[in-house]
Amino acid sequence: MAQIALSQIEKRYGNVEVLRDINLTIQDGEFVVLVGPSGCGKSTLLRTIAGLELASAGDIHIGERLMNDVAPRDRDISMVFQSYALYPHLTVARNMGFSLEVQKRPKAEIEEKVKRAAQILSLSHLLDRRPKELSGGQRQRVAMGRAIVRQPQVFLFDEPLSNLDAQLRGQMRVEIKKLHQQMNNTIVYVTHDQVEAMTLADRIVVLNHGVIQQVGTPLELYDTPANQFVASFIGSPAMNFIPGRVTAAGVDVGAQQCLPANPGWSSALQGREVIYGIRPENIALAESGDDAALPFTVSLIEPTGLSELIHGSLFGHNLMIYSTRRSGAQPGDVIGVTPDAPRAMLFDASNQRRL
Structure with a gap:
């Protein structure tokens, strides 16, 4: 677990400014959701925290460490994507433990961490199956389990429920909330779905055109929006x-x-x-x-x-x-x-x- 501190982050692609003057502190163990319409910069900000994108300006700290020049694999983070990205020929157990195999960790350690993650995510009875034998919700839980076994300081979720139907999204929201309550890791979660943001977040960061519009608890944003954009985006049906x-x-x-x-x-x-x-x-x-x-x-x-x-x-x-x-x-x-x-x-x- 660790605090994330973003200071004056900017991201440009040529003359196109995608992120502008992002200043945000995410506390140790906090669940923060980045929300906004398509193209607002939320996924770019998440990828910048992960190191998959390099900031054009500004500083990123995870814990006490400046991450500007640190490779993604050395940032002690785990990322769950919209695509499950599972290896189709490997079992659930090997998919979850694969990153530890690459690190040549002892087999007993891998088995223990996979078993623990499977218990948390109710996957224990599926460890010998392959991805094609699983439902969409089960595959997404395997992707989450793969992140858990690494025991990172920070979890990053990039629209992980977008490929699921409405009922499964509701079930997975519950699973993710339970996961945070059990593990208490720092989580940064990206979505365009304000219902997900309202139900999951300790705090919500509303972005539009690469600029933070407001940061607050779900009810703060609902009851006291800073501007018309936040008021229109938070709440269903819209204001x-x-x-x-x-x-x-x-x-x-x-x-x-x-x-x-x-x-x-x-x-x-x-x-x-x-x-x-x-x-x-x-x-x-x-x-x-x-x-x-x-x-x-x-x-x-x-x-x-x-x-x-x-x-x-x-x-x-x-x-x-x-x-x-x-x-x-x-x-x-x-x-x-x-x-x-x-x-x-x-x-x-x-x-x-x-x-």
Whole structure:
């Protein structure tokens, strides 16, 4: 286990800047998830930590050691990729212990470490099988076991669940979380799936265009996003955004229509051009006869059994509502809704920072 310290990391390919001024400290034993859209630089940052990419500027420390010029094999890390990359002709046991065979470790030591990793990952009954005889989830666990037997200071995961179906992804998230609780190693995990980020991380690092947008616990990012990008990326379904202008009555969204104000907003914001943000779960279906309800025109209903996603428009602006009540509405219906004003957020219209 070890702390990772990144100081002013930059990465360029010619004139293309992929990472810019990355400063981040990952504590010993911490589970940190790098998240962001495709092309944001998260995998490049992970590969730079691993030494598979060389930083154009800045310093990388793992523990007390400066890693800038240290080869990947000497950084005391293990990496799990999106591709399982298992040797098809070797058994599960030999796949897991192969790196130790290359290091010419004693056979008894290899067997003991493979056995321990197999117990952690519930693979003990599969040690004599070959990869073609395994399911996708089992293969990914073998890839994780191969990383575990090396007993590294740091685990690096690069979108390891992307090739699995939805049910297996859920199961593997549990396995990875249990693995961290049992071993308490430092883990850096890359994903574009914000649900994985929210459920796995001690802290989340949100990246966009090679720049860190915000670092915090999952609930910090959900409840207090630094800007509109973080607010839109963290949370499923995504936050609703409506442009408007702050008035004494609320947020004027055009045609003399207002959305209710958050009581905590400062009067100094009046007259400011803003983006009104509210999460789908913070818009309730109104009871009949509620005079304060706003008219919402339904365009599409997505039933999930437990809940409904209701698409439509409010004052001409597209909106989505998440409701655990069954509305009984049909496309074209106009229903009453009530935004939870204290949970609404304002973002500056010019720079997208949360106000």
